[in-house]
Amino acid sequence: MTLSPKRLTDALKGFLEEDLATGDLSTSALPPQLVHGDFVVKHAGVIVGQCLPDAVYQLLGPKCHYTPTVPDGTLVPQGTVIGQASGPVADLLAGERTILNLMQRMSGIATATHLAVTTLNDPSIGILDTRKTAPGLRLFDKYAVQCGGGINHRMGLYDAVMLKDNHWHLITDFPATVRRLRQLCGPTKTIEVEVATRDQLQAAIASQVDMIMIDNQTPATARAWRKIIPTSIKVEVSGGITPTKLPAYAGSGIDFISLGYLTNSVQALDIAFNLTD
Template sequence: MPLTYDIVREPLTTFLTEDVGTGDLTDSILTPRRVVGTFTAKTAGVVAGIALPACLGRILETDDLVYQPAVADGEMVAAGTTLATITGDVAHLLKIERTALNLMQRMSGIATATQQAVTALNDPTIQILDTRKTAPGLRLFDKYAVRCGGGVNHRMGLFDLAMLKDNHLATITDLPAAVQILRTAIGPSKRIEVEVRTLTELQAAIAANVDIIMFDNQTPEAVAYWATLTPSNIQTEASGGITLSNLPQFRGSNVTAISLGYLTNTVVNMDISFNLMHSADN
């Protein structure tokens, strides 16, 4: 799903208000004039959030901005690539500059990390998933960026997939019975996932006939073995302790997916600059 204006308007309004507040104090020295600004990639990476400057311009409720993206979300670009140009009154451009850059840099960093993970794993039979380890308020943007990098979104929140993790399991003595109660409570349209750390827990999850079983903090060898023990109607997921360096070891492990918290939890921003180049009348 693309980040349309209707989807991002509310959070972007909050972000812009956080920065602008009661008004930009430097407006008083700015002579009204139309200028051209350029977004440029200073490092190579995968682009995400290219539509956001235009959305921020709409929130300002001004009709003087003309935005022209030069690349698309999901596109790999080299350092020095012009990502977009925007034309408008200098005061308006400077109001949206920082919010646009903060989001585009973070999102492009996430997209780049995701693409690197997909490439390192090099196994089209296994999906690269994100997690709920996102910055509060940014989950919509973080998870969209993962998709731009070739990854797949795990659950958006606690509301769209029931997941029984270690702290849940510590309170449960009969997993199949608990899963049956849960299925009755949430209905057939919601899936149930269970995290397992031992063969005993794996066998209990299989007996409970859950939809997804997560192999938590297991070696590549254990993941591959446990996948052979799991019936084909149950999806499998490996998670915990998996990094870019050891991802290739999970190639061919026959799990459905590998979830990586670091994609959105340890973000290295892509370096993007914004510069006012000249008057639009030149």
């Protein structure tokens, strides 16, 4: 996925309105002048959001400019200048917090994703995100996962089927439900089923779903269940998987590990904007 210009602009307009409303009172008494500033990362991490400063500045004033010094997805050490900005001081300061809030969150997500990928150390298994994103920020959150080396799961309820525990609670005829979904959704929509018991696993296999999510099971159970699932069905594991648990899944034969903490427990990467003149 990419950050489409229209969706990006529409989102940023709302974010700026939230922060600025009728104007920045703090800069109202400052003399107008052109200044320069650096964006500096204060801790090592993966940088994401290099399109944001210029997109924000273009909404604030035509004299603002941003030059990134590293591309998205770059792992940088502490103290790296990741970009340089210039323009009227009022405009640069008006956009500072919106830019930093987004870049810090996105870079934090990408850094956590990169750590998960390297900790797992098995390129045959993809690290997936989830729908556990901040409302209004899914586009940004999922782009950040990609930049960190992860893979986007479904974007929303509209682009894939996932039958989970609450669906199981309501379903009385599982094979008939899967057949009906095939008719309704067509051949291009993936049908994934979350399973927590051996009976659910067998039902999902018999119905020839596209993907099975093994939920809240031990690595040993995931390995054992993978062996009885046909190779035509992709296998995902999820549920309480922390970075320290990831190595136990290496070489298991599963296809994906989904990690909700990538986007719902974000530790932002510390980035500062410092005027240089």
